[in-house]
Amino acid sequence: MTLCLSVLASVVAVAAAIRSTWSPCGLSMLSTITPLSEGGRGHSYRSTAAWFILGSTMGGVTVGAVMALGTGGVDGLHPAPATLGGLAVAAALVAAASDSGIVGVRLPVHRRQVNERWLDHYRPWVYGAGFGWQIGNGVSTYITTGAVYLMIVLAALTTVPMVALVVGTAFGLVRGLAVLMTRHLGDPNALRSFHRRFTAAGPRVDRGVIAVEVAVAAVAAVAAGSARSLLVPAVAVGLVAVGLVVVVSARRVAGRPRRATGSAGAVDTPLARPVPTAAD
Secondary structure, eight states, X not given: OHHHHHHXXXXXXXXXXXXXXXXXXXXXXXXXXXXXXXXXXXXXXXXXXXXXXXXXXXXXXXXXXXXXXXXXXXXXXXXXXXXXXXXXXXXXXXXXXXXXXXTXXXXXXXXXXXXXXXXXXXXHHHHHHHHHHHHHTSSSSOOOOHHHHHHHHHHHHTOOHHHHHHHHHHHHHHHHHGGGGGTTOOSHHHHHHHHHHHHHTHHHHHHHHHHHHHHHHHHHHHHTTTSHHHHXXXXXXXXXXXXXXXXXXXXXXXXXXXXXXXXTSOBOSGGGSSSOSSXX
């Protein structure tokens, strides 16, 4: 069960990190740390991006260390493998239900943003590493997906501190590497076009993360199959959740109002502008 939970925690960490790039702070980093914006401030994009990735990775190490402490608490309870599997199933279904809005209740959404004043008052390595750490630890800024909470739960359920540390580090690294998506965009029109495409991909990423959460529930249920009393109902609930999540997610995306566009067809949001005045 430990191996299974370790793999699932790693998969969820990557999915959560990717989905989190569509959070306000994640999006703002794709406008704030670019060759165009850093050049306009007289700074080196490569240097600032490197500091951001380093800071984000260290943020992941930080949350990984906290999760490692959680593994000690779980291990101290000496839970049976079936119990660990059952908890993983429950956590995954709660995350999927929250992200899909299937029951009308969502997990807490942390609405803190990084301080844009750092751009004016600090050197590039300070705001690069500082923004990175806050975003890379996953809980200091916007939390827009239940997958972040699921990652923390699964990492703790592995009962292996080193696994939890690696999972957290992977989360932070992936979040940091997202800043490289704009590394070749030195033209304002190209950056604007990128943000339009990136924003349009958001709903598909949402559905993909929900699918990952449901799949985690199903795999965890099968892995806990030594307890037959748990396996059958867990798989049944997982299959039902798959259908409901797909239906509800499709309706939410279809019913989501389109964002207003400017005369040139660009998304009318500061995040889509080539050189923002501040980070979110």
